[in-house]
Amino acid sequence: MATASAPTAGIPVGPGLSMFDPIFVGIDEFGQPVYITLAYRNLLAGGEPGGGKSGLLNTIAAHAALSADSRLVLLDGKLVELGQWEDCADAFIGPDITAALDVLRRLQQVMNNRYAWLRAHGRRKVTALDGLSVITVLVDEIAFYSATIGGKQEQEEFVALLRDLVARGRAAGIPVVAATQRPSFDIIPTSLRDLFGYRAAFRCTTPNSSNIVLGHGWAEQGYSATDIAPTNQGAAYLIAEGGIPRRIKVAYLTDAQIAGIADYAAWTRRPTRPSAPTGSRLDWGTAA
Ligand SMILES: Nc1ncnc2c1ncn2[C@@H]1O[C@H](COP(=O)(O)OP(=O)(O)OP(=O)(O)O)[C@@H](O)[C@H]1O
Numbered sequence: 001m002a003t004a005s006a007p008t009a010g011i012p013v014g015p016g017l018s019m020f021d022p023i024f025v026g027i028d029e030f031g032q033p034v035y036i037t038l039a040y041r042n043l044l045a046g047g048e049p050g051g052g053k054s055g056l057l058n059t060i061a062a063h064a065a066l067s068a069d070s071r072l073v074l075l076d077g078k079l080v081e082l083g084q085w086e087d088c089a090d091a092f093i094g095p096d097i098t099a100a101l102d103v104l105r106r107l108q109q110v111m112n113n114r115y116a117w118l119r120a121h122g123r124r125k126v127t128a129l130d131g132l133s134v135i136t137v138l139v140d141e142i143a144f145y146s147a148t149i150g151g152k153q154e155q156e157e158f159v160a161l162l163r164d165l166v167a168r169g170r171a172a173g174i175p176v177v178a179a180t181q182r183p184s185f186d187i188i189p190t191s192l193r194d195l196f197g198y199r200a201a202f203r204c205t206t207p208n209s210s211n212i213v214l215g216h217g218w219a220e221q222g223y224s225a226t227d228i229a230p231t232n233q234g235a236a237y238l239i240a241e242g243g244i245p246r247r248i249k250v251a252y253l254t255d256a257q258i259a260g261i262a263d264y265a266a267w268t269r270r271p272t273r274p275s276a277p278t279g280s281r282l283d284w285g286t287a288a
């Protein structure tokens with residue numbers, strides 16, 4: 001029998017998750033696990049303050065951070081909703097419309113480049129085998145960038161860029177996950193809402209705002225996020241393109257849990273230091 005050799009410093013840590021994998025987001029009303037697949041779909045979370053939108057965004061951010069094939073771009077006007085993931089992210093934008101526009105323009109360029117590459121290869125979408133990273137874009141509070149900070153022209157450019165990313169980013173491996181506490185027609189026009197393959201309605205105050213998130217007519221058919229008790233934070237109706245809304249309770253990560261996951265995820269994403277002396281504290285292996 002072969003004897004086990006001592007682990008060498010060159011063995012990379014395998015995070016074991018992919019953005020092409022189903023993402024666990026919580027449980028349904030029967031206690032069954034609920035998964036979403038974000039690689040080719042966008043997600044919109046809407047509902048009143050304190051409903052649990054940022055909780056869902058953090059759960060998704062955790063999966064993305066632990067996925068070896070994902071990069072994160074975070075826009076968070078409040079800084080604290082997604083702030084703990086900053087060290088895992090390529091970009092973390094706070095309350096700064098100029099920086100938000102810069103990063104969205106860059107993403108638009110990356111998206112155009114990816115489509116040119118796909119076309120050159122006679123393909124229509126990126127797959128897990130391409131070796132391209134999925135760039136997961138999380139926006140916590142669309143309205144903050146589209147209606148609160150900056151001038152009218154900047155806000156309009158933000159909406160136009162976001163719409164383009166939501167409309168075209170999917171097949172290029174750039175899904176958008178966005179939250180808003182103002183599900184109204186001025187923030188989420190129907191034409192933009194329908195581009196989000198997944199929509200999660202957290203507690204809403206009127207059937208109309210629930211419909212703005214889920215789609216017209218669902219409240220009348222009995223699927224209204226006004227049913228959700230104010231004390232039931234993290235409960236939502238989740239609808240996937242072509243399906244019917246499903247009551248879910250989002251898996252919640254505490255601040256301490258996020259800190260632990262983000263710390264580990266940042267470590268898995270560390271730059272390699274091939275020149276460090278073998279066995280030294282800086283010898284983190286030579287994984288690509
Ligand atoms: N899935 C959940 N399970 C249990 N409690 C939750 C869950 N999601 C959120 N909460 C509780 O609700 C509080 C508010 O949630 P969260 O910050 O996600 O709301 P929000 O919809 O993002 O609000 P805002 O619009 O003000 O940003 C959290 O601090 C937490 O205590």
Ligand SMILES: [Mg+2]
Pocket residue numbers: 053054055081140
């Ligand atoms: Mg929030």
